[in-house]
Amino acid sequence: MKMRMRNVLPVLLAMLVAACSDPRQEVTEQLTNQVLLPAHEKWHGSNAALLVATEGFCAGELDVSALEQAFYRTLQQWSYLQPLMIGPMAEGNRSWQVQFWPDKRNMVARQVEDLLAAASPLSQEALEGASVVVQGLSAFEYVVFDEAVDLTSQGDRYCPLLTGIARHQQALSGEVLSLWAGSEGMTVMLTAFPNARFASADEALGSILRTQITAVDVLKKKLGVPMGRLNQGVAQPWQAEAWRSQHSAGNLQASLSGAQAVWERVRSLVASADLVTRIDAAYQDTGKKLAALPAPLVTLVQEPEQQSQLQSLYDSLDNLETLQQVELARDLGIQIGFNANDGD
Incomplete structure (x- = not known):
């Protein structure tokens, strides 16, 4: 009898677990661990690569095409992330620090040039205290791709801004990732219920x-x-x-x-x-x-x-x-x- 019960207990336990499982919680956990968090991690990685490419270009070690490719990869990771920006990235005006769109009055070009005219060479501190318009990928794109900017001959003018933006982006994505970690981070909030954000x-x-x-x-x-x-x-x-x-x-x-x-x-x-x-x-x-x-x-x-x-x-x-x-x-x-x- 004891042997029979010993054989039956695992089956009963499996049935109980199956009965208590919540498909929606399972899907939410999958989304968190397989989609949302990896997208934030890849975005952070692309920002790190952008900083390396920017520093390499400004040091004369990489050509502009390498800088453009690093920008494309960062922009693509940022675009992929946008439908997944639940939590920290959607708060605190953070998304505007990455990209300013729509730019209805050509504010990106005007504010970049005004900032550089007011502070040359530009310091990281000055950039951090400036408008979000000049802190993100839209300003980076203006400098690298706009026909009015001759980056080859004006590197001394624009490189401090490019490097500053790349550093700002890496710091921003690192900050966001840190808010996904820990016992009160976004990962826990999306997988363990109830919590301070979600009841279920x-x-x-x-x-x-x-x-x-x-x-x-x-x-x-x-x-x-x-x-x-x-x-x-x-x-x-x-x-x-x-x-x-x-x-x-x-x-x-x-x-x-x-x-x-x-x-x-x-x-x-x-x-x-x-x-x-x-x-x-x-x-x-x-x-x-x-x-x-x-x-x-x-x-x-x-x-x-x-x-x-x-x-x-x-x-x-x-x-x-x-x-x-x-x-x-x-x-x-x-x-x-x-x-x-x-x-x-």
């Missing part, structure tokens, strides 16, 4: 989805603004994100990949197989349309014959957002709530 895995999952869906809406804005959707159909090419480096479409692709990484973990929770199929197809359709863009966005929005292709991409993003904001939220029973970008 449902609340945490809802917050992750709100962040991701808002980011998809921002993708629409990043496409729609240069298309002229907010300007009576008049194209605004200089409002394209990263127009100087002609990397706007690449940013959109990276952000879409970040959003899709969330969906790939959440899809197992969806009751409707039809909805899963439609959201899968929506991601595939949007990805294909982005990859098919024949030229940089700053160029395409100025070509009337490309408007139908851009409109098709915009409609695809709109469909993807609606599927998630309305139908996915309904299927999961999660209240997405007000979108901060509604009305833009």
